[in-house]
Amino acid sequence: MEWSEELSSGLLRAAPDAILVIDGERIVLVNDRAEHMYGWPRSELVGQLVDVLLTDAGRAIRDERRRLFTESPVGSIGTVTTTARRRDGSEFPCESSTTLIETPQGRYAVAVVRDITERLRAEEEKERLRAEAHAHRSQRLESLGQLAGGIAHDFNNMLGVILNYASFVIEEAQAEAPDLAMIAADAQQVVRAGKRGTDLTHQLLAFARREVVRPQPVDLNELIAELRDLLRRTLGDRISLIFRPDPGLPMVTCDPGQIEQLLVNLALNARDAMPSGGSMVIDTGSLEDRVRLRICDSGHGMAADVVERAFEPFFTTKGSGEGTGLGLATVYGIATQAGGEVSITSEVGLGTTVTVLLPAGAAVLPQDVPSGVVATGGHGETLxxxxxxxxxxxxxGRILTGAGYRVITAEGGAQALDLAARHDGEIDLLLSDVVMPGMLGKELADRLVVVRPGTRVLFMSGYAQPVLASQGTLEPGVALLEKPFTANDLLVAVRSRLDS
Incomplete structure (x- = not known):
């Protein structure tokens, strides 16, 4: 059979892909690359039924390809990814693009076939490296989280002392005489600084996933709508806020206060990235069994090495005094503690996108409903x-004694059990730190209530992980006073626990 010059010149001998001309059933022309790819000499391959090159996967779509060859107009009929068979029986993945042509000799299918073995290997290697990098980053962040949680625990203890002794000074100065007002004012500055320190420890604990969360069913669209005014104030007048809610968004189970903190932190970051103005877009959507919360800004963006470390606590590219480096670390902790994940994409000059994925579905959770004002005074109960x-x-001890309670103090679990064994009367309440050397508060409580079943238990901690259930919620029946606490916080928690 003689071929037209146009068709013959179109079959480039040096083409990187295999080219086969098929009359519907048989191979009538191949190029050099086809010989090499399939392992057949041209003289033997030409004239063969195309089936000799097909695997089971290829045969599965054979009838559809025949129909297209017969019924389709001239032109491309598409590209498929499948597998092909060599002469020795080995198989390889390939990508096949087929075009129908009409010649004076009849209709033919021209298949351009590319071996994608190396491409798939490269993709698998890229995915493996990506997974390793993700695992390494997760391990690094987990280690930093443990460190941050430990720091927050110790810092909370110090803040508790600072805040309460400063409050003692204020109370005594105000009670003594007006000329001590300056001392009271100075102590107020100490209290303010302590409260800023408290905010810092909460951010550390959020990153470390050691913060106590109070999850409830949340409509993200409704929550974001309620926060728009707050976010606009955070962004300032030069930055526009655009909200694009998905009307069919499922509910999620999370702590709404933490989601608010997450959005405010991202708004602060966006504001700092757009000093000359711009826009921040919040949109929601569904992704399989998850809810997507996406925050995009048109700011100056981040380089790849900055993105890699963006979730690390205290990592910041801002100048001294301009940021703590805990904003994105807090976002990471909140998202992961809610059972979700968070990612960042960013390019210098093109802005930043933060994507949070949360599990869809609203769990039925028990709600603690406060019953009016809680009294704070004691009636001689033993603590x-x-x-x-x-x-x-x-x-x-000083706060509780002053409020009318009898107080027994111990520095650890072993001493507490010994004092309880030698105490003749009732012990109405055990108020115990959670993390202590030698014996954790939970173990102490478990052992004490065996011999004193009437004793109620109230834990106090800034690092409550040992008494937390999954996703940071409290174990059933556990009451926790979070550090650092004020005198009123302590008295309300103790009275509530005694009256429960």
């Missing part, structure tokens, strides 16, 4: 206070 930090133990 066993266990705290390994001496100054904080003294502070708690």
């Amino acid at each position: 066993l206070v266990v705290e390994d930090e001496d100054a904080l133990r003294d502070v708690a």
Whole structure:
């Protein structure tokens, strides 16, 4: 059979892909690359039924390809990814693009076939490296989280002492005489600084996923709509806020206060990235069994090495005094503690996109409904206070004694059990730190209530992981006072626990 010059010149001998001309059933022309790819000499391959090159996967679509060859107009009939068979029986993945042509000799299918073995290997290697990098980053962040949680625990103890002793100074100065007003004012500055420190420890604990969360069913669209005014104030007048909600968004189960904190932190970052103005877009959507919350800004963006470390606590590219480096670390902790994940894409000059994926579905959760104003005074009840930090133990004892309680103090679990064994009367409440050397507060409580089943338990901690259930919620029946606490916080929690 003679071929037209146009068709013959179209079959480039040096083409990187295999080219086969098929009359519907048989191979009538191939190029050099086809010989090499399939392992057949041209003289033997030409004239063969195309089936010799097909695997089971290829045969599965054979009838559809025949129909297209017969019924389709001239032109491309598409590209498929499948597998092909060599002469020795080995198989390889390939990508096949087929075009129908009409010649004076009849209709033919021209198949351009590319071996994609190396491409798939490269993609698999890229995915493997990506997974390793993700695992490495997760391990690094987990280690940093453990460190941050430990720091927050110790810092919370110190803040508890600072805040309460400053409050003692204020109360005594105000009670003594007006000329001590300056001392009270100075102590107020100490309290303000302590409260800023408290905010810092909460951010650390959020990153470390050690913060106690209070999850509830949440409509993200409704929550974001309620926060728009707050976010606009955070962004400032030069930055426009655009909200694009998905009307069919499923509910999620999360702590709405933490989602608010997450959005405010991202708004602060966006504001700092757009000093000359711009826009921040929040959109929601569904992705399989998850809810997507996406925040995009048109700011100056981040380089790849900055993106890689963006979730690390205290990592910041801002100048001294302009940021703590905890904003994105807090976002990471909130998202992961809610059972989700968070990712960042960013390019210098093109802005940043933060995507948070949360599990869809609203769990039925018990709600604690406060019943009016809680009294704070004691009626002579006996409290066993266990705290390994001496100054904080003294502070708690002083507050509780002054409120009308009888207080027994211990510096650890072993001493507490010994004092309880030698105490003749009732012990109405065990107030125990959670993390202590030698014996955790939970173990102490478990052992104490065996011999004193009438004793109620109230834990106090800034690092409550040992008494937390999954996703940071409290174990059933556990009451927790979060550090650092004020005198009123302590008295309300103790009275509530005694009256429960």
